[in-house]
Amino acid sequence: MESRVQGPRMDALYEVVWVPIVDPNIEYTDAMDIQFEDMKKTMPWYLVYHPSNIDRVLKKFIGDRWHFRRKPIVVVLDPQGRELNPNAIHMMWVWGSTAFPFTTAREEALWRMETWRLELLVSDMDPTIFNWARDGKYIFLYGGDDIEWIRKFTSNARAMATVARIPLEMTYVGKSKNTENVKSAIATINVEKLSYCWQDTTLIWFFWTRIESMLFSKIQVEQTNDEDPIMPQIKKLLSYDADGSWALLCKGSEILTTGHGFTMLRTVADFDLWKEHAPTMGFDFSFKEYHDKLHVPAADHFEPN
Structure with missing residues (x-):
């Protein structure tokens, strides 16, 4: 504010x-x-x-x-x-x-004027992300504080982008809670150069405060019906944050899909299994189709080779 x-x-x-x-x-x-x-x-x-x-x-x-x-x-x-x-x-x-x-x-x-897009999520808090979106790059926003998942996800995502020849950027947005764990994750991301991330945890706090405010605002104006395309996405993002790791893939301003850490890691790690469809069906459609068919296991997280 x-x-x-x-x-x-x-x-x-x-x-x-x-x-x-x-x-x-x-x-x-x-x-x-x-x-x-x-x-x-x-x-x-x-x-x-x-x-x-x-x-x-x-x-x-x-x-x-x-x-x-x-x-x-x-x-x-x-x-x-x-x-x-x-x-x-x-x-x-x-x-x-x-x-x-x-x-x-x-x-x-x-x-009524809003759509589920990258600008709604990050507002004007980071010009870097806006420049990526303006240039039409693929962008992963990802969160959680499991550093092993972060290492595996970023390395597999980078390898996928290299083979697919797509311009990909990644931004770590932390968690709504567990600030000390987030600080530790930021330090590791910086030292190992895993991805771009917000250095100031105040930005991370602001990001999650805005997401929660979207939920409460929707409830206050009673825009929570089944026809509302934004409310389910807000709830999904907050649910993933509470559960652990997650990632959201954009192409420019368009949000292609949001997923649990397990399904997103498996999708980027399994690129060799679905890349043959990408030339004809397009990378965007192929990624989303493969990802959306995956199911989150009850307990164990995926461990790629």
Whole structure:
């Protein structure tokens, strides 16, 4: 979410007020006060001067009215103080200031214009990936923290690209949790030059926060029916992240297929078994057809030769 200081000029049309609410059942300690003061120094928006200024009755009202518990929410009010959106934080994570005026109607309209594409996933957080997409390259986004899987997947994918003579790039996007494991994986990827990856774990956190926000945004505007092509893909990506390793293959902006670590590793490792179909059926179709016919085993992961 952009700050008012650094965001696009559209942010001049709105103001943000931070209401720092502390759980009334928790004792407010000196350590918490130091943390609050540190946060306040970095806050570019307006804010209530201190948590003690917020009355218990107001805390209860905010909890009852807008279902605030622990996670941040952004309630949108018009110039007359009328409520426009009970929680716009998810659409802000996904679209930033483009989502102005942050109404539910705007959220619904943005989703109607969206398609399942690379730009939706990575936003404008990485110009390198955008340049690859613009050049029409094949791109693997992959995640997990199993370094042995990462080694096998990247080496087999690179070998496949060489034989198939396709321009392929790979980007490691980590996991939504287990930050220390992700840091270790990034270090290994860098030392062994396995692929491109985000060096700053804040980018990885932002990537997964946006994916989760897409899910919550869809639920909030009730765009979860069977005809929605995006929601199943969001759920699939979050499921793979929770389960372990995964990869997603794009050609330019187009997402060809997303798969569990087992099926994706086996597809790139088994290229010799399906490459004969690629010249006539095309690499894209052949890869997707072979991959989508594979089944994830109940427990064991594939171990290629």
